[in-house]
Amino acid sequence: MIETLIALFAAHVLADYVFQSSKVAANKHRIGYLAIHGFIVFGAAALLTGSFTTPIYVLTALHITTDFFKASYERNALNRNKPKINAHVADQLIHIGTLTAVAYFAPTLWGTGLWAQSPDWLPHLLLLLAGAIYATRAGGFAVGILMHSYGSEFSKDSLPGGGQMIGFLERGLIYILILAGLPIGIGFLVAAKSVLRFETAKEGDAHENRRRSEYVIIGTLASFGWAILVSLAILFLFAQLPDLGIPMPSP
Secondary structure, eight states: OHHHHHHHHHHHHHHHHTSOOHHHHHTTTSHHHHHHHHHHHHHHHHHHHTOOSHHHHHHHHHHHHHHHHHHHHHHSGGGTTSOHHHHHHHHHHHHHHHHHHHHHHOTTTTTTSTTTTSOTTHHHHHHHHHHHHIIIIIHHHHHHHHHHTTOSGGGTTSOTTHHHHHHHHHHHHHHHHHHTTOTTHHHHHHHHHHHHHHHHHTSSOHHHHHHHHHHHHHHHHHHHHHHHHHHHHHHHHHHHSOOOSOOOOOO
């Protein structure tokens, strides 16, 4: 079951965060764009499990149904002013729950698929790569949605895309540090960012600096929290796989 779950998780990550364009993501309330996304979801799941059986069709149907309801919810006039992070988190939890359910009821998708005779290390590699994308890129979308509700005026004085790149790098470093068994390194990241923030806060209006500091702190904690939770989840899943003799820290 665990290999099947990892393959489905990797497919979800690829379909939602690698092969999905911003245009498709913004128009999933339209059947045409939703169908395009559905084909991508099906293709990714079928390719990574090596199976084209009924559970893959069921997974695809549940995925696009969830996306359609999420898109419809966000477009509803009553919900336009509500924080979209709630819908985003609910969407991801439902998707992951769906993956888990399919893996539970169809645990042999991997073992009976095209990759049944693949090297033992392939699921491990899939998990590490999918986890890296989910920690960095998916985390960027989640944090961006959260911070949008606090306004985006603070990013106007920054380098174009600078904040996103900093977040991407810090989540990537946290992912590497935790998987390498060096969580103490996260403290150095916090210290370095705090020093830079303190130097910036010494200039300008005190009220504006306080608002900016709160904005940065919220974004930093959200980014760090996302990366830490994803990293611990990946460590847990890694521990369920057959031992390859590679020492990994306990989650």
